[in-house]
Amino acid sequence: MAGKTEAILARKGEIMKRALGMDYSQFEQSPIAFDYEGMMTAHGYSIDDIIGIQRAGGVGRTPLLELRNLTDLVRSYSEPGYGARIFVKDEAANMAGSFKDRRASVSIHVAKEKGYAGVIAATSGNYGAAVSSQAARAGLNCIIVQEAFDSRHVGQPEIIEKSRICEAFGAEVIQLTVGPELFSHMLELLDDTGYLAASLYSAFGVSGIETLGYELAEEMTAVTGAPPTHVVVTHAGGGNTTGTARGLKRAGATTEIVSASVDLSGLHMASDSDFNRKSFTTGHTGFGVPFATWPDRADVPRNAARALRYMDRYLTVSQGEVFYVTEAMAKLEGLERGPSGNTAMAAAMSLARDLPADATVVVQETEYTGAGKHHWAQLNFARENGVEVRAGDPAENVPGKSIIIPERPEQIRAKDFDLAKMRRSYVRNALSHAPEGYVPTDADIAFLAEDTNSDAATVEETIAGLRAT
């Protein structure tokens, strides 16, 4: 590795401590455990404070819509008495077009309060638009660092649209070719500018999402008399699942949390040649699995997004199923929205079919669509890059090679990802990041049980299994 890169990475701790606006070392308890709730509440904002910050920023209070046509479509092929009511929280109605406005709002507020001159975020997704928009309102400078192109300078149309919208909101957009060295470049920028690192994974960001769960619990109670029985969340880095679930808990809901991702298994996330063979830039298993099983791989010392703590189920769907549902949403419900946000909708249609008719399923986000992000643009781009697009049985899809568009809605069938396997994988990762020979204490075991939404016996069994191999 280059001397320059090594030198900047060696100063990571010092740069991030200044850039994050919070000292994370105060929460560390052992080589394994840390005080998660302490970290989440250290900013001192109550949920009402955050709602207030978001109101001032033009964020939140998005419409909750019942999808009667989609519900009846699902009922038309469900067993009698089955087919849950499906609702959606139209987060595309936020200023920059997605729930990411909630995530950006608290970081921008903190940057302003603490006197930072600007913010920096590394993101090729909707979060960049959200940070850029909120920064513009707050009068702060903004730099968005994007992994945008393969080595041919060809960009996924969805990412190119994200470059455009960030620039539209006055951000400086740094577009890079594929590679994890994006992080060291971001560190250089943070060091040069002294801006706040508006990380997706900070406690500020994830606290901002809590209002989404909180709001939808209240709105569903007003409409149906109770919080939803199920909420389906598009899952990538884990913030959406974590924040939404925390907000629901705050509202006293006992809703089942179902995370959902597009199955992109087999595609390497740092591969120059795989880069443009993905028709989804987020909400997929390429982020969803590694971040759930090792959240602390993020750009903060401890990730506030810890999806395994909150997930009750993890469903995967194929790219073709999501594109089909995106088209169905526009034609049946008058909601033309982006595919990534509709990942959870595809999973929800499959889930609702197997639930009784009096169950309620809320898909908690939509995202904006338009040139580049639109499903036609995605599918045309896939074809141009040698991916086969055809009608058929979506179960035959091979990520990166084929996108199979269902011929009938009955063919939309989400698959359950093995959560027990993910929990074991998380425990293995946590142990492998502790010093060699470190023996977990009872407090560590309790932490791991909480962080994996399991119990001490399960964690101990996993550890014993790891020792035996």
Place this chain on the structure above:
Amino acid sequence: MSDVVSCSAGDWVEIERVLLEPADRSTNLPEETAAQPLRMWVKGFARLAAAVGDEVTIETMTGRVVTGTLTDVNPGYAHTFGRPTPELTHVGRDLRDRVAAYRAKAGE
């Protein structure tokens, strides 16, 4: 890419820089990624007149000063919707029919 091949001082332009040559890249990269340099593009206001391919210094939206090779002048975006996906064009018609048929049957 625009057809304009040169810029005047103060024009909005795009530049390119190589951040890391292949030999300097991170270890553990897939082969096809490791073989390529890490390249960067950024936009800003040109400090001096230059032709595409020349080295030029720009001032970005945040006021940072960056030097690189001029790649475009008044850079724009050409991403679009494209043609409809034939495999999806029937979806709206078919599903509306199915919902109507279900409701007619449920109402019997």
